[in-house]
Amino acid sequence: MSLDIGVWIGALLTLGIFSFLYRDNPFYKLCESIFVGVSAGYWFCVFFFDNMVRKFYFGVFPSEAGIEPKYFLIVGAVLGALMLTRLIPSIGWISRWPLSFIVGATAGLYMMLFFVSNGLNQVADTMLPLYRETAGGDFDPAETLGTILVFIGTFTGLIYFFFSKEHKGLFGGAARVGIFFLMVTFGAAFGYTVMSRMSLLIGRMDFLFRDWLGLLG
Amino acid sequence: MTTGVIFTLVVIGGALAYFAWRSLRGKEIDRRLIFLVIGATVALPLIFPLEFEHQPSPLVERIYERIEALPPGSQILLSYDFDPGMAPEVQPMADVITRHVLARGHRIAFMSLWATGQAQLNQTLNNVIPVDFPEAEIERDWVNLGFKAGNEGVLRVIASDLPKMFPTDVEGRPTAGMPALEGIRSAGDFDLVISFGGGKPGPREWILFVADPTGVDFAAGTAAVSAPELYPYYPNQMLGLMGGAKGAAEYETAFMGQYEQFADMPSPGRRIMGPLTMAHIVILALIVLGNVIYFRSRRERGTA
Numbered sequence: 001m002s003l004d005i006g007v008w009i010g011a012l013l014t015l016g017i018f019s020f021l022y023r024d025n026p027f028y029k030l031c032e033s034i035f036v037g038v039s040a041g042y043w044f045c046v047f048f049f050d051n052m053v054r055k056f057y058f059g060v061f062p063s064e065a066g067i068e069p070k071y072f073l074i075v076g077a078v079l080g081a082l083m084l085t086r087l088i089p090s091i092g093w094i095s096r097w098p099l100s101f102i103v104g105a106t107a108g109l110y111m112m113l114f115f116v117s118n119g120l121n122q123v124a125d126t127m128l129p130l131y132r133e134t135a136g137g138d139f140d141p142a143e144t145l146g147t148i149l150v151f152i153g154t155f156t157g158l159i160y161f162f163f164s165k166e167h168k169g170l171f172g173g174a175a176r177v178g179i180f181f182l183m184v185t186f187g188a189a190f191g192y193t194v195m196s197r198m199s200l201l202i203g204r205m206d207f208l209f210r211d212w213l214g215l216l217g
Numbered sequence: 218m219t220t221g222v223i224f225t226l227v228v229i230g231g232a233l234a235y236f237a238w239r240s241l242r243g244k245e246i247d248r249r250l251i252f253l254v255i256g257a258t259v260a261l262p263l264i265f266p267l268e269f270e271h272q273p274s275p276l277v278e279r280i281y282e283r284i285e286a287l288p289p290g291s292q293i294l295l296s297y298d299f300d301p302g303m304a305p306e307v308q309p310m311a312d313v314i315t316r317h318v319l320a321r322g323h324r325i326a327f328m329s330l331w332a333t334g335q336a337q338l339n340q341t342l343n344n345v346i347p348v349d350f351p352e353a354e355i356e357r358d359w360v361n362l363g364f365k366a367g368n369e370g371v372l373r374v375i376a377s378d379l380p381k382m383f384p385t386d387v388e389g390r391p392t393a394g395m396p397a398l399e400g401i402r403s404a405g406d407f408d409l410v411i412s413f414g415g416g417k418p419g420p421r422e423w424i425l426f427v428a429d430p431t432g433v434d435f436a437a438g439t440a441a442v443s444a445p446e447l448y449p450y451y452p453n454q455m456l457g458l459m460g461g462a463k464g465a466a467e468y469e470t471a472f473m474g475q476y477e478q479f480a481d482m483p484s485p486g487r488r489i490m491g492p493l494t495m496a497h498i499v500i501l502a503l504i505v506l507g508n509v510i511y512f513r514s515r516r517e518r519g520t521a
Contacts, residue, residue, distance in 0.1 A: 021249065021252045022249055043332070046332040046366075047332075047366070050332070050364070050366040051366055055366065109369060109370075109373065110369075110425075113425045113426060113429070113430070114425065116429060117424055117425045117429045117454065118425070121429065121453070121454055122449060124453075125449075125453050125454075185445070188445055189445040191497075192441040192442055192444050192445055192460065192461065193441070193442045194496075194497065194500055195441040195442075195461045195462065195463070195493065195497070196306065196440050196441040196442035196461060197442075198259065198492075198493055198496040198497070198500075199305045199306045199440075199441065199461060199462045199489060199493060200302060200305060201255075201256075201259055201496075202259050202263070202305060202462075202489045202492050202493060202496075203304065203305030203489075205256075205259050205260050205263055205492070206263060206305070206485075206488075206489070209260070209263055209264065215264060216263065216264070
C-alpha cells in the first residue's frame with residue numbers, strides 16, 4: 001500500500017466520487033466541491049500567468065533589452081476588461097462589444113478553412129470512381145465495395161434530410177436506407193463512447209489497485 | 218488458463234445469468250447491482266490479467282509504416298492536446314510513438330495546445346526518454362516547446378512561422394540554432410505531425426489550420442469518443458488514426474513485435490484491453506437482455 005500522501009488523497013477522492021453510484025451522500029458532495037474548486041483555481045492560475053503575465057505584461061513591458069514592446073496587446077487587454085462590465089448591470093451592455101469581436105474574429109478565422117477542409121475536400125474524397133484498382137492495376141474488391149457503400153450511404157443520407165418532398169415510394173425507400181446508415185453511424189459512435197468511458201473507469205481502477213493498494217506488479 | 222481468469226469468467230458469467238433469470242421473471246434489477254458487476258468486470262481482469270491478440274488495423278499500420286519509412290534524423294512534431302481524463306487511452310499512444318520515433322533515430326519537437334497537456338508531456342519526458350533512451354540529448358534529439366495559450370491562434374501562426382510562436386523552448390532556451398528544429402520555419406516543414414487528443418483544439422483543428430493548408434503529413438491519436446468524427450478525414454487529409462485504447466494496443470503490438478529490445482516494455486494500451494473487452498461483452502449482453510425484455514413485454518401488452 002502506498003505511503004504517498006498525494007496518492008492517498010487521490011484514492012479517497014476517487015472513492016468519494018464513486019460513492020455516488022450507491023446514493024448521494026455528503027462525502028460525494030465534499031469530493032465534488034473539491035474537484036470543482038481545484039479545477040477553477042487551476043485554470044484561473046494557468047490563464048492568469050500565461051495570458052496576463054507572460055503574454056500581456058511581458059509583451060508590453062519586455063524584460064530584456066532590445067525587444068520591441070507589443071503595444072497592440074493593450075487593445076486585447078482593454079477588450080478583455082470590458083467583458084467584466086457584465087458584472088455591473090447598468091453598463092453590462094458594453095460587454096457585447098468584446099463578445100461581438102470574438103464571434104466575428106472566430107467566424108472569419110474558421111470560415112474559409114471550414115469551407116475547404118470540411119466542404120470541398122470532403123466532397124472530393126466522396127466523389128471517387130466506383131471501380132477501384134490496387135496499386136498494381138488489378139481489381140480491388142474491398143476498396144470497390146467500400147466506395148460503393150460510401151456512395152450509397154452519402155446519397156441516401158442526404159435524401160433523408162431532404163424535407164421538401166414527402167418520403168414516399170422510391171424516395172421514401174431511399175430515405176429508409178439513409179436511416180439505416182445513420183443508425184449504423186450512431187451505433188459506432190455509441191460503441192466508441194462506451195469504450196472511452198470504460199477506459200476512464202479502468203484508468204481509475206488501475207490507479208487504485210496499482211498506485212494505492214500496490215496489488216498490481 | 219489460470220485460476221484467476223477462470224474465477225473472473227465465472228463471476229461475470231454468473232452475474233449475467235442472474236440478471237437474465239431475474240429479468241425474464243419480470244423482476245427489476247437494482248441499478249447499483251449493475252454498477253457493482255461493471256466494477257467487478259473491470260477490476261477482476263486487471264488483478265488477473267486477461268490478454269488478447271491484437272492485429273494492427275490499416276489506420277494504425279499506416280502511421281507505423283510512415284515512421285518506419287522516414288530516413289533517420291527526420292523531424293516529427295508531437296502535440297499533447299489532452300488532459301488526465303483522456304490519459305488512460307491517449308498517454309499509451311504518445312509514449313509508444315515517442316519510443317518508436319526515437320528508436321528510429323528521428324528528432325522530436327514536443328508541444329501542447331492544452332495547459333494540462335504539459336503535465337502529460339512531462340510523464341513521457343520523465344518515464345520514457347530517460348529510461349529507454351538515456352543517450353538522447355535535449356536540443357539535439359528532442360525539444361520541448363511546451364504549452365502555448367491561444368488554441369487555434371497558435372496553429373494559425375505556426376502554420377506559417379513556428380519560431381515566431383516559439384522563440385524559446387519551455388525552459389527559456391532560444392530555439393534558433395537547435396539541431397532538433399534545424400531547417401524548420403513552419404509546422405509544414407516537419408516530416409510528420411501527430412496530435413494526441415480528442416477535444417478542442419485537437420486533431421480536427423490541426424487538420425483545418427495546419428495539415429490542409431500546408432500539406433504536411435498528419436496523423437492523430439485520439440480518445441475513442443472522438444474517433445468517429447475523425448474517420449471522414451482518413452486517408453487523404455489524415456494518413457492514419459489511433460482510436461482509443463484499441464488503437465494504442467495495436468500500435469504497441471506492431472512496435473513490440475518488430476523491436477525486440479522493447480518486447481518487455483510497459484504496454485498499458487494492451488493491458489487495459491482485457492478489462493475493456495470484458496466490459497464491452499457485459500454491456501452488449503445487457504443491451505441484448507434489455508431488448509429481449511422490451512419486446513417480450515410489448516408482446517404481452519399486445520395480447521392482454
